[in-house]
Amino acid sequence: MSTVDAVQSLSQVLGAVADSLAVADSPAVALLHDEAVGAEISTRLRGPNSGAGDDNLCRWLYDTFQSNDPDLQLVVLKFMPTVAGVYLSRAVSRQPLAGFEAVLLALYAYETVTRGNEAESLTLPDLSNPSVYHEGKASPKKSAAELTVAVLSPVLEPYGTVRSTKRARIVGVALELYYNKISSMPASSKLAFCEFCLAWVWQGQKTCEGKEESGDGKEPEPAPARSYNVPFPWELFQPAIRIVGHCLLAPSSSEELKAVAYTAVERLYLRATHDMKPQEILAARSLLRLGKMPGDDIAEPTITANSEYSEEALKKTAQLA
Template sequence: MKPPPPPPAAAAIHHQIHHLSTLLITPTNSNPITPLLNTHHPSLSLLTSHSSYDAVSSSLPTLSNWLYDSFHSSDQNLKLFVISLIPIISKTYLSSPPLSVFGIEPILLAISNSSKSADQNGPISIPDLSQQSIYHIPFSVSDNTQKVFKFLEPDIDPHWSVSPNKRAEVVGSVLGCYYKHISVIPEWSKIDFCKFVSGWAGQDCGCKFEFGSKCDGNSDNLNSGKDKIELPWEILQPVLRILGHCLLGPINGNEVKDAASNAVRCLYDRVSHDLVPSAILATRGLIQLDMRRREGVKKPDIDLVSN
């Protein structure tokens, strides 16, 4: 007897992942997506596969349509997989000339608009001005006398091209979406993000060493400045939040924390030269918290040795 066919939703997910395997620029015998099709939950296997993440990252320009469709999928794991690629998508977008990002912009706009829709403020009750004061308004007001307004933040128009002054706003909104889901994002995505931030900072003047050794882990990042970009507050704010999680989150491994430790010091270099007071305070605070955390980790080891 043949097994029953999968439900329509599962079949659609299977088809979407199979389509991805045909789009990857890899030899057929080394395609990391193909084995995932035989698992019970292909989309979850895709989300937790480091090799699949690397393969998609390296083939990013050819996968724009697939990423756009997958973000609008009803399957949460497929959507999270696209969100886990936000660091490399943002890096490609910010470091590329405007004429070469047509395929990437729709993905970023879709994520940005989705994030804004989720954050949209709910109804706000406006006091009835016919009353003497707000203290005279009864607790239960009929629908006829209560005026309800809703503040609507206009979405970014999904035009074929985003004006240069809107790019930072778009990326900042997308990074905010990344931060909201960061607790379920795989570690390799967080490590990539920290490395990209180190490159975006583009500073390696030595200011970061005023706090002593930058981190106990290995760092392969001495900035050459080639990846340096403008860092307005729209981008800095979500970047600092994400780095704070990577640096201090209890679920993160040492490799994530070491990468974040280096990134926040590079960012401190940058904002110190750019004279951004709020970012200077934030990066200094993160560096000091990181130092205290590392001292707290070392202390029990010292006590064990002395005993």
């Protein structure tokens, strides 16, 4: 599928709202950043009948991602927070969501092929060995030091359907792919993920007085408009905390996005403590502390009036040049 074909197909699904994209210099880039079209797609994905097997919008997302056009694939990834958010919220009620599952499986299959039967891992430094930049108190060991390898994402197994036992893994891999391209995602997409994250991890329960309280009986923080009891294992928690961490700490993030992301981290921490999962508690608590740290402001150097780098001296140098 070419970019022109993708835009024309989208116009058939959305109507006139997408007609202006066909005349853009780069339709795929315009589609990625068009707020009106993005809002219309998000609204339809959140509709009560979305995600079914005959959903034309899900079919368009599937076909567009299968085009293997990097720019068009970014467009599909832009809506991954909404697809994953609505899907996870409805999957607990066992609704038929073949349209959403087809899109998620397409992303999962893409990552399976890309990784080539290898796990995503990184090598951690061994702190028991002296640094190459410092003199150690003890002589280094003659034997080769064993490397500590941390596995971020295990080897992917091919799946043709979404089973309840594999749902978190498939959605988590789709979110990992989203995170790998997050620098290209518009702010609206990141904001949508943080808002869905608030709903996914909330575990409030209704009391007899109609108030919401947490599992330990204490009054929680204000809950989002709707809350879902979505299972949230490490396969989902890890990519979620990485995405929210980017939204919170990236210099390009707006103040609104940082505020929502910080609230999402707080909810992730509450969910981790509720589920009593040490690995998730450590990750969320560490990100909370990073979010509270002041920014690394670099002090501007003091330049005297008679310095060769003063404003007047630089102006004279520019005139002589």
